[in-house]
Amino acid sequence: EPEVTQTPSHQVTQMGQEVILRCVPISNHLYFYWYRQILGQKVEFLVSFYNNEISEKSEIFDDQFSVERPDGSNFTLKIRSTKLEDSAMYFCASSEFGVPYEQYFGPGTRLTVT
């Protein structure tokens, strides 16, 4: 069964460093998403992406964040200058065109900022 994959599974970085989280969405999906989940908190939407453009973004997704689809399979989230409060699980998700509610999530990347 097709699935969303994410790398790395765990990333440790120092405050102020840049990190790139990688995702490979399901191959025939056209919408891509990033969410985050701080330990013990809700899963929160960050951004959605379609046709090489951001479709929607939340207040969390400020200038420190960026997304890119560098090739036909990868989807990345970059955090330019990490803060302690960026420590969280980051989930990538994807959905087919026309079924935005059926979002399939990857296993997540646990980001720890020290």
Added chain:
Amino acid sequence: QKEVEQDPGPLSVPEGAIVSLNCTYSNSAFQYFMWYRQYSRKGPELLMYTYSSGNKEDGRFTAQVDKSSKYISLFIRDSQPSDSATYLCAMSFDQAGTALIFGKGTTLSVSS
């Protein structure tokens, strides 16, 4: 406003029990209502979705949506120890590429 409220539990039941999980919401513009299951330190797994009001059944799982009360439920019949997980409700507008707005999740433990 995009608030979704869900009792975090924990909820502990014996094997075979019927489980009822619920969420309330404030934004009447939500059109799609989803239930996800999340195991510890894993990604959310889509269980079911419902459009607008009504019921939907899939095996031991039944989802209900009451838009007039802004209340959704997930029922699990004949619960199994393998059902032990955190159950997240999520909602969205009827719009391509839109965000899912999640509840905090209810942690369920089914004992054998």
